[in-house]
Amino acid sequence: MTVSIQLEVNGKPVQAAVEPRRLLVHFLREDLGLTGANIGCETSLCGACTVLVDGNAVKSCTMLAAQADGASVTTIEGLAQNGELHPLQEGFWEKHGLQCGYCTPGMILSANYLLTQNQNPNDEEIREGLKGNICRCTGYHNIVEAVKYAAERMS
Amino acid sequence: MYPAQFDYRRAGSVDEALSLLQENEDAKLMAGGHSLIPMMKLRLAQPPVVIDIGRLDELKGISEGNGSVRVGSLTTHADIAASDVLAAHCPVLAEAAGHIGDAQVRNRGTIGGNIAHADPGSDIPPVLVLLGASIHLQSPSGARSVAAAEFFQDLLMTDVGEDEILTHVDAPALGAGTGAAYLKFEHPASGYAVVGAAASVTIENGRCTAAGLVVGGVDATPTAVDVSSLTGSDLSDDAIAAAASGLDAEDPIGDIFASGDYRVHVGKVYGKRALAAARDRAS
Numbered sequence: 001m002t003v004s005i006q007l008e009v010n011g012k013p014v015q016a017a018v019e020p021r022r023l024l025v026h027f028l029r030e031d032l033g034l035t036g037a038n039i040g041c042e043t044s045l046c047g048a049c050t051v052l053v054d055g056n057a058v059k060s061c062t063m064l065a066a067q068a069d070g071a072s073v074t075t076i077e078g079l080a081q082n083g084e085l086h087p088l089q090e091g092f093w094e095k096h097g098l099q100c101g102y103c104t105p106g107m108i109l110s111a112n113y114l115l116t117q118n119q120n121p122n123d124e125e126i127r128e129g130l131k132g133n134i135c136r137c138t139g140y141h142n143i144v145e146a147v148k149y150a151a152e153r154m155s
Numbered sequence: 156m157y158p159a160q161f162d163y164r165r166a167g168s169v170d171e172a173l174s175l176l177q178e179n180e181d182a183k184l185m186a187g188g189h190s191l192i193p194m195m196k197l198r199l200a201q202p203p204v205v206i207d208i209g210r211l212d213e214l215k216g217i218s219e220g221n222g223s224v225r226v227g228s229l230t231t232h233a234d235i236a237a238s239d240v241l242a243a244h245c246p247v248l249a250e251a252a253g254h255i256g257d258a259q260v261r262n263r264g265t266i267g268g269n270i271a272h273a274d275p276g277s278d279i280p281p282v283l284v285l286l287g288a289s290i291h292l293q294s295p296s297g298a299r300s301v302a303a304a305e306f307f308q309d310l311l312m313t314d315v316g317e318d319e320i321l322t323h324v325d326a327p328a329l330g331a332g333t334g335a336a337y338l339k340f341e342h343p344a345s346g347y348a349v350v351g352a353a354a355s356v357t358i359e360n361g362r363c364t365a366a367g368l369v370v371g372g373v374d375a376t377p378t379a380v381d382v383s384s385l386t387g388s389d390l391s392d393d394a395i396a397a398a399a400s401g402l403d404a405e406d407p408i409g410d411i412f413a414s415g416d417y418r419v420h421v422g423k424v425y426g427k428r429a430l431a432a433a434r435d436r437a438s
Binding site: 132 | 160162163165185188189192195209233256257258259262345346
């Protein structure tokens with residue numbers, strides 16, 4: 001069977017018929033070509049697939065596309081506006097918050113969610129907020145700096 | 156990882172979900188999907204039909220009245236952790252929910268799904284047993300409630316019948332003079348509790364009149380510890396350590412990360428710390 005879904009992805013309406021077992025991350029990557037959300041562990045641990053669903057950070061490998069029917073989804077591709085990087089994207093660039101970059105889209109969307117909950121987080125709150133996102137390169141120090149940079153820019 | 160194929164039904168009401176359950180043998184209910192989807196991806200669960208109850212607003216929300224708090228089964232861990240009602244009337248439940256997984260998991264995972272899954276490493280079950288919460292279930296033949304202590308039957312096994320839906324949890328509000336705490340020794344990779352200790356202490360007129368300790372992660376179901384020796388005691392660190400050392404499990408669960416004996420040991424340590432924290436919050 002297929003399930004008809006209608007949702008908004010990065011501000012654009014999307015309509016599709018999906019298999020019930022289609023995971024949101026596969027739908028975004030393979031059906032919509034939005035490959036920013038990465039597939040890392042596929043066991044809800046690494047956070048590389050994090051996207052925003054109705055403003056909340058969620059792991060798109062642990063959500064059915066059918067569950068996103070009617071939702072508004074934001075991926076990393078939807079953050080830059082009119083060619084201008086989002087302050088978080090700029091922060092990761094300026095503060096060298098990435099090396100290989102695989103975790104970065106998920107990191108940035110989790111950080112984005114954190115900054116909607118807490119506009120001025122301290123180091124500990126940033127680390128707690130990004131607990132669901134694993135980075136194997138940076139040691140996290142510059143990721144924390146990048147989020148602080150963005151928080152300052154956005155305030 | 157792809158789950159096995161299944162048919163998807165979305166329920167528009169509790170009644171519709173109940174009839175879908177009756178019509179579809181071996182169907183599984185899905186709330187946030189944060190226990191079920193990982194199981195389905197590993198093919199540990201292959202339900203032929205998934206009934207999505209995630210949109211049933213009637214099962215969402217937190218309220219307080221008549222000395223108890225009510226949490227709808229579809230309330231997310233994030234909403235429980237941030238609840239002003241729970242902060243005022245039952246902060247230990249919010250504290251435990253805030254320890255679950257990470258922000259993304261708390262945004263999707265629900266209290267009903269959590270306890271219906273009954274993972275021994277879950278943070279909520281020991282708190283519900285400590286509080287003496289009741290878990291409410293509905294079936295086509297009516298509603299019933301079961302005490303949390305009886306609800307958790309074995310590893311991943313609960314009292315929920317095949318034709319039942321978990322609707323809400325009622326927990327007594329913490330009275331004046333009662334402090335409670337949940338402390339967790341977390342698995343560094345999975346975020347599950349290796350051991351989680353929930354404790355409460357009641358102090359009236361400078362004297363301990365009641366205390367409780369329930370430890371998760373040691374046995375297949377939450378383990379209640381007899382800490383009645385604290386009643387009437389001075390609640391000294393020594394008295395608390397002696398009470399927590401009563402933790403015992405006949406056949407503790409063990410895995411590659413933590414043996415059964417180790418879990419019992421850590422349970423005593425965290426039990427002691429949770430009791431001390433509860434004492435400090437009570438006074």
